[in-house]
Amino acid sequence: MTSNMDRFCGSTFWNDSFQESPDLTPCFQQTVLVWVPCFFLLAVAPLYVLYLRRGNRGYIQMSRINKAKTAFAVLLVLVTSLDLFKALTDFCYGEVVPSVFFVSPLVLTITMGVAVFLIQYERLKGTQSSGVLFIFWLLVTLCCIATFYSKISVLWKDGVDDIFRFVTFYVYFTMVLIQLILSTVSEQPPLFSKINSDPNRSPKETSSFLSRMTFLWFTPLVILGYKRALVMTDLHTLSDSNKAENIAPGFEKELLKEIVKYKRNNKKEVRFKNKKVTEAKDKSELENLTKVETVKGGAKHEYPSVYRAMVRYFLPTFATSAVFKLCNDILMFVSPQILGWLIEFTKDKSIHSWKGYSIAVLLLVTTTLQSLFNHQFFYRVNVWGMRVKTAITAAIYKKALLLTNEARTSLTAGNMVNLMTSDVTKIQMLCQSLHSVWAAPLQIIVAMYFLWQTLGPSTLAGLGVMIILIPINGVIAGGTRKQVTKLMKKKDSRLKLLNEVLNGIKVLKLYAWELSFRQKIEALRRKELQYNRKKGYFASLFFLTWSCAPVLVAIMTFTVYVMADERNVLDAEKAFVALSLFNIVRAPLNMLPSLVMSIVQVRVSLRRLGEFFGGDELDPENVHKETIPGRTIGVDDGTFSWGKEEDPILKNINLTIPGGALVAVIGQVGSGKSSLLSALLGEMEKQGGRVAVLGSTAYVPQQAWIQNATLRDNILFGSPLNQSRYNEVLEACALRPDLEMLPAGDNTEIGEKGINLSGGQKQRVSLARAVYSGSSVYYLDDPLSAVDTHVGKHIFNKVIGPNGLLKGKVRSYKPFHRVRYACRGLTGILGNMSKVKHECKKSAILQESLRSGHCHAILNRYGIDENVGPSEIILHKGEVELLPERKCDTNEENTKKDGDTREDGDSCSVKAPENSSHGPNKEGRQNGQPMARKEETSTGKKVQLPEKKDKLIEKEKSKTGKVKASVYMAYVRSAGIVLPVLGVLGLTAQQAALVGSNFWLSDWSDDAVVNGTQSAGQRNIRLGVYGALGMAQGLLATAGAFCLILGGIRSSKTLHKDALLHVLRGSLQYFDVTPLGRIVNRFSQDLNTIDNSMPSIIGMLLNFILTLMATMLVISISTPIFLAVLLPVAVLYFFIRRFYIATSRQLQRLEAVSRSPIYSHFNETLQGTSVIRAYGRTDQFGRENQDKVDHSQAAAYPGIVATRWLSMGLDVVSNIIIFFAALFAVVGRESLTPGLVGLSISYALQVTLFLGGVVRVSSQLEASIVAVERLKEYEETNEEADWTSDGKRPPDSWPSEGRIRFNSYQTRYREGLDLVLRDITVDIGSGEKIGIVGRTGSGKSSLALALFRIIESAGGDIVIDGINISNIGLHDLRSRISIIPQDPVLFSGTLRMNLDPFEQHADVDIWLALQLSHLKNFVVNLEKKLEHDVTEGGQNLSVGQRQLVCLARALLRKSKILVLDEATAAVDLETDDLIQSTIRTQFADCTVLTIAHRLNTIMDSTRVLVLDAGQIEEFDTPENLISAKGMFYGMVKDAGLV
DSSP states (O other), rough: OEEEEEEEESSOOOOOOGGGOOOHHHHHHHHHHHHHHHHHHHHHHHHHHHHHHHHHHOOOOOOOOHHHHHHHHHHHHHHHHHHHHHHHHHHHHTTTOOOOHHHHHHHHHEEEEEEEEHHHHHHTOOOSEEEEEEEHHHHHHHHHHHHHHHHHHHHTOOOOOOOHHHHHHHOOOHHHHHHHHHHTOOOOOTTTOOHHOOOOOOOOGGOOHHHHHHHHHHHHHHHHHHSOOOGGGSSSSEEEGGGHHHHHHHHHHHHHHHHHHHHHHHHHHHHHHHHHHHHHSHHHHHHHHHHHHHHHHHHHHHOOHHHHHHHHHHHHHHHHHHHHHHHHHHHHHHHHHHHHHHHHHHHTTTOOOOOOOOHHHHHHHHHHHHHHHHHHHHHHHHHHHHHHHHHHHHHHHHHHHHOHHHHHHHHHHHHHHHHIIHHHHHHHHHHHHTTHHHHHHHHHHHHHHHHHHHGGGGHHHHHHHHHHHHHHOOOOHHHHHHHHHHHHHHOOOOOOHHHHHHHHHHHHHHTTOHHHHHHHHHHHHHHHHHHHHHHHHHHHHHHHHHHHHHHHHHHHHHHHHHOOOTTTOHHHHHHHHHHHHHHHHHHHHHHHHHHHHHHOOOOOOHHHHHHHTSSSSSOOOSSBSSOOOTOOOEEEEEEEESSTTSSSEEEEEEEEEEHHHHEEEEEOOOOOOHHHHHHHHOOEEEEEEEEEESEEEEEOOOSSSSSSSSHHHHHHHHHHHHHHHHHHHHHHTTTTHHHSSSHHHHHHHOOOGGGGGGHHHHHHHHHHHHHHHOOOOEEETTTTTOOOHHHHHHHIIIITTTTTTTTSEEEEEOOOOGGGTTTOOOOOOOOOOOOOOOOOOOHHHHHHHHHHTOHHHHHHHHHOOSSSSSSGGBSSSOOOOOGGGGGSSOOOHHHHHHHHSSOOOOOOOOOOTTTTTTOOOOOOOOSOOOSSSEOOEEEEEEEEEOOOOOOOOOOOOOOOOOOOOOHHHHHHHHOOSSHHHHHHHHHHHHHHHHHHHHHHHHHHHTTOOTTTOOOEEEEEEHHHHHHHHHHHHHHHHHHHHHHHHHHHHHHHHHHHHHHHHHHHBBHHHHSSSOOOOHHHHHHIIIHHHIIIIIIHHHHHHHHHHHHHHHHHHHHHOTTTTTTHHHHHHHHHHHHHHHHHHHHHHHHHHHHHHHHHHHHHHHHHHTTTTTHHTTTTOOOHHHHHHHHHHHHHHHHHHHHHHHHHHHHHHHHHHHHHHHHHHHHHHTTTTOOOOHHHHHHHHHHHHHHHHHHHHHHHHHHHHHHHHHHHHHGGGGGGGGGOOSSSSSSOOOOOTTTOOEEEEEEEEESOOOOOOOEEEEEEEEOTTOOOOEEESSSSSSSSHHHHHTTTTTSSSEEEEEETTTEEEEGHHHHHHHSSSSSOOOOOOSSSHHHHHOOTTTTTTTTHHHHHHHTTTTTTHHHOOOOOOOOGGEEETTTTHHHHHHHHHHHHHHHHHHHHHHEEEEEETTHHHHHHHHHHHHHHTTTSSSEEEEEEESSSEEEEEEEEEEEEEEEEEEEOOHHHHHHSSSHHHHHHHHHHHO
């Protein structure tokens, strides 16, 4: 081939003079150096054009840069054409012209023409910077440099023979350099691009290819972060490719395939099993078949595969990053070969010096290319992980909106939050190291190949060691997986309980139950840490096996090599090339423990996610959207249950409702009223029959669901604003006066769960949302239960009634707590019938009751038998015959004419019994007046809103600047001093053993060789010491890591315990203004960081620091001249680190803060799923979730780029160190032994890893220590007084009489706010029954909260039985008095736990309390009785039943003082009578304070306390107050009781 090239060029293609001089032959220059870049461009151009066609981004106008690029490219075409023209001219004149002078200029001319075409085609397709052309111009430049050097050398030696080609080359070279420079400049964005209109666009969008490869485009943000603390507005807009709206749909499509496959397979298995079951001949065969099929089916299709969905969707991203990883790994193995050449150069003094310098330069080029490929790989896998997190988070959110109620019982809010935090994070983290699954074995195989080339068959000994370790680690991995599975279950339970505790924190404080639930949470935490500790044991075993693995491989290989043949001498070249290869093997081997651990944990997480995504979804066919003509709602033989396997709640329901009908659903507590509405909404499992609803729906739940948004947004609910309709709705729902008093009107932010609204306001906002929606069908679940009587009348007339805004719409209305409205304007009433009680038709009931004009006939004649337990009450064969509206007179003028002050004046109204419910309101609103600026909250507190500020809940603030040393010390102290110190000593000793073993190997390799052999005795000593030092490394490293793991677990336990205590001791005002998602985020994500990340990060940081110090020490000892370079390099390193740390720290804080809104929104969504589904707003809320995820990722993405920016800078430093280490080895080869050269360079080759590791891991530590900082912030929480006060504890019998005295008492909610109670002086005798009434904002609930010291005194005092309550502990006070709150809160657990969390009462007492609270029949019929499992929030009990449980709690405690805060708001009238009767009898000798809006409940009180504006207005017996015709008389008159 060489002779052919000689003829082609007319000169020698290659000669041996290259060994003496680096000059290349002219033939080589004119062929290889010309053709390589040309062939690259010609080969890539077709694929690149296809890529540009598919990725059209728009049109870029011709710019100066583009004109310059095009002009110089055209000039290059002309210059290369001149060379071709010159050859043709010479040939025409008869000169002998070698073929190379025709071919090479022609190839160059064509190539430059292609470059011209690509420059313009890129502009037309919107490409701002070309990677292909940059690489092409770079290749051309590098090839020209060699030619440039040769021509200069020839010019100096012999002069120039061919002036023309000499000149054209330098013109050509100059223009190529200009093109290379121009290719580093980016074009302007395409016309009409989003980038042009985005003021905060990312510089990456307009950066050049070189800037993107080196991450220089990020430098301005790093500088800004160094100058000042970054804020969210400083961060760049997230690119479209990283936004959830572009990622989630594709992943969900792939996930849906897996879910469908899972459902289909399971369905087939069920049919198959059923077929076999029906063929069973006897019971034993039936049991066997069922057992066998369950095992078979469960093994194959346990859950949908999230893994397969991820693979299909993210495979292109994975493959792209794999290319960069492969290139990086290939270059990784070049360095040991270069090291071998360098050692050979130092041994052979006859080799020319220029080769040594060339080797040093080659090493620099190799490491630089490796850095570029490595950081592009890490950038891509980190962005991939970010996209995976986005996709799965969006999918979890979407799935949560579709789960059935049955699925929600096993997948609680805590479970789902844990999936979104811990599990998704683990998958994201694995993405960064997943390529090691194929890369690690590949690295090991290639390393073994090169080791075979170096040491021969002895390499098999090392391979054998690795093979033996595989099954050992398989056993360890299996044990780890089991511990992780158990750990995650306990974590789910802990977060679930924590979530419930935070949601019911008011109840916990009122009942003084904080300690009980703290113990329950800490018990779960102890179990969690127990499994975490066992996982740590397995991790330590992993660490032991894999830290010893590289050492064992090296020892076994060297041992077999030197022992196999005495002529096998371990010289420097073999030893340190092998050592470099062992170091390469060390990386994948050291990574495998964490990789296997991560894979094990991710497998668990994928399984959990699969089980979640496999959960049953609500069947859209539950409710059909078309009906039989003449009816809007139709139910035919409907049978419904809350679960597929549960007994039906509603049976054989037949229902026909035409358009415009107003239908009232009435029944006793637990009879299925709310269940019927849920069935019509499609929320229940339809076991049979058909449900059809025509048109859109709106739903007002019994417990209003309010978003953390402005009041306007809560009403609009995603609908566009129609101002006239909006104003009409505000007026009809009696919200207009409220807006006038709110600080920012309807733009006032409403806190989580509507904490700055009263109960009535929340219900009216919920109703306004429904009215504004303009739906066809309205389901109203007791919408007036929380409003005052006259407000209820206003709403009924303006909204619900026959002349309201909803006239002409179908209204299914559950009005049992407003019975007087039950028949007004009705076209039908759906009554309550038990299974066998009545066989008569409902039409008969309706006709009779409506003819008589007395709706209560339904209750009196066909009412509910008191002997029938709630669990037996169902709707049976219900049918409604629709009657004309004229059956009931609804003329409003009758009321006005008669002057009747009752709530409605229609002829068929029925006055409720005296003890009936008139719709409770949290703060007794009487005239529809809104709360004053001191808002009465749903928790009974007043939160003063700022005058000119509409934000109640401030955004979570992140600290700025460097993390304080006190935070680090707090972490160390919480771990104890001993374990961290032992950990540091262990790792330091391990590093000392490592350095010692390498120096020992260096000396060994320099041992004298006599007749081709070394002394056997000396060899054995060398081998023994080397092996001992190697084994010491593994044992010491494992011991150090084990101590750090145990210290981390102890620290995590202490930090969690302290943080939980501070949170539980926080004042109720703190919870009002703090989103619960923010707290959950810290106890999930932040605590997960402390549990799992901190110990490993600290271990890695110590390892990197110690290894870096050892590396610098070894290089300096080997080549002392290196110390001259070390100082400037250290300065450069310091500045890079300083710039990075300041930016990275703040980015991590911003990212941590930006996560909280995701979880808060998710928690909020989980509480309102039925409302969201009813309004058909699932897509809207999905988009809101995606926006919040994007907001969080906009903070996470700069963190990823910042790490790459840092790593590139550090690699520059590292490559300088490597280059100078090699350069000094070349310069000092006369004085250096090969062993020292090998040791120095082998350590230098690891500098990149260790330098980058120190800064990267130190920044990770700063980011992770922020989790400790955030938990420690709870120490600054505004806390309540001490729970117990030593030396001031009341007697055990206190209070024995129940006397209460307020002495000039006054209070406010916080310092700086107005007083809410002023000069309250009142004596309440033992056993008195005191009714407390007043208009909204009068201070009723504040008085109750003051009694429990939820708010503290600002003057005066409260004395109970002679003891000033401010002098005793809160638990001593709260545990001795009782309250039945308006909002019934239950916790997941057993019914017994909800009644008696401290287990202080016997079963007899509990059953007696249940009997007196009218729950005994219900509990007796439960399968587990008192051990009945209560779901999260008590969702498997009706609201009324939950309220009865609260009554049972009070009966159990049997305090001498009882406070009733509208305790019967959620029960029917009959149950209300029973409860009032129970209170009168069981608490006859107790002091009872009743806060009432329904005045009939306090008319038999001993005295009535009337409050107004925080002061006592009246206080006397009800009879005297009515006679006095004062404020109380007006309220009673408004209620229609006089």
